[in-house]
Amino acid sequence: MTAPTVAQWEALEHVSHYLKGSLGRGMLYENHGHTEIVCFCDADFAGSKTTRRSTxxxxxxxxxNLVSWKSKKQNVVSRSSAKAEYRAMAQPVQEIMWVHQLIKEIGLTTSLPAKLWCDNKAALHIASNLVFHERTKHIEIDCHFVRDKIKENFISTGHVRSSDQLGDLLTKALNGTRVDYLCNKLGMINIYAPT
Structure with missing residues (x-):
């Protein structure tokens, strides 16, 4: 704020342009006849140019219906995309647990296991492999947490193609058509769009 640069001004113009073009966007919640919990998680490997931390x-x-979303820089630097993606799997499991408890408290039921979709096959293999290897020992806490929830049949994991990964919207810089596609998949509508 005290000494803005041209690059910061251009970023501000970019954000302002996006906001001006999305004034009519909103969420329409519909009854799809079920209360299944489904989550898409993603990470950008070493996406931060300054700290090399993943998001x-x-x-x-x-x-x-979309009920919760989050984008957050990871606390540590990951040395591989699989480790970044696996860390990205642990956070939404906690969110799924919270959403499940909330649904129970308001008197609804939901079928378990909740589905956790990830686009990294190596991270999915770590989740399903019962043997810890030397190269994964520093993510062991996350491994135990996610594996325990899989064993309890609270979550099940699945692979989603990168082109269908909804978490990309929260982790990567995307072009306008990709943003529109993902927003559509998230259930966002534009009330000003012609019908």
Whole structure:
């Protein structure tokens, strides 16, 4: 704020342009006839240019409707994309647990296991492999947490193609058509769009 640069001004113009073009965007919640919990999680490997930390992004759906999403820089630097993605799997599991408890408290039921979608096959293998290897010992706490929830049948994991990964919206810089596609998949509508 005290000494803005041209690059910061251009970033401000970019954000302002996006906001001006998305004034009519909103969420329409519909009854899809179920209360299943589904989550898409993603990470950008070493995405921060200054710290090389990865960013975790996830979105949680209940009954086909988006109810929770988050984008956050990870606390440590990951040395591989699999480790960054695996760390990205641990955070939404906690969110799924919270959403599940909230649904129970308001008197609804939901079927378990909740589905956790990830686009990294190596991270999915770490989740399903019962043997810890030397090269994964520093993510062991996250491994135990996610594996325990898989064993309890609280979550199940699945692979999603990168082109269908909804978490990309929260972790990567995308072009306008990709943003529109992902916003559509998240259930966002534009009330000003012609019908």
């Amino acid at each position: 975790t992004g996830y979105c949680v759906f209940v009954g086909g």
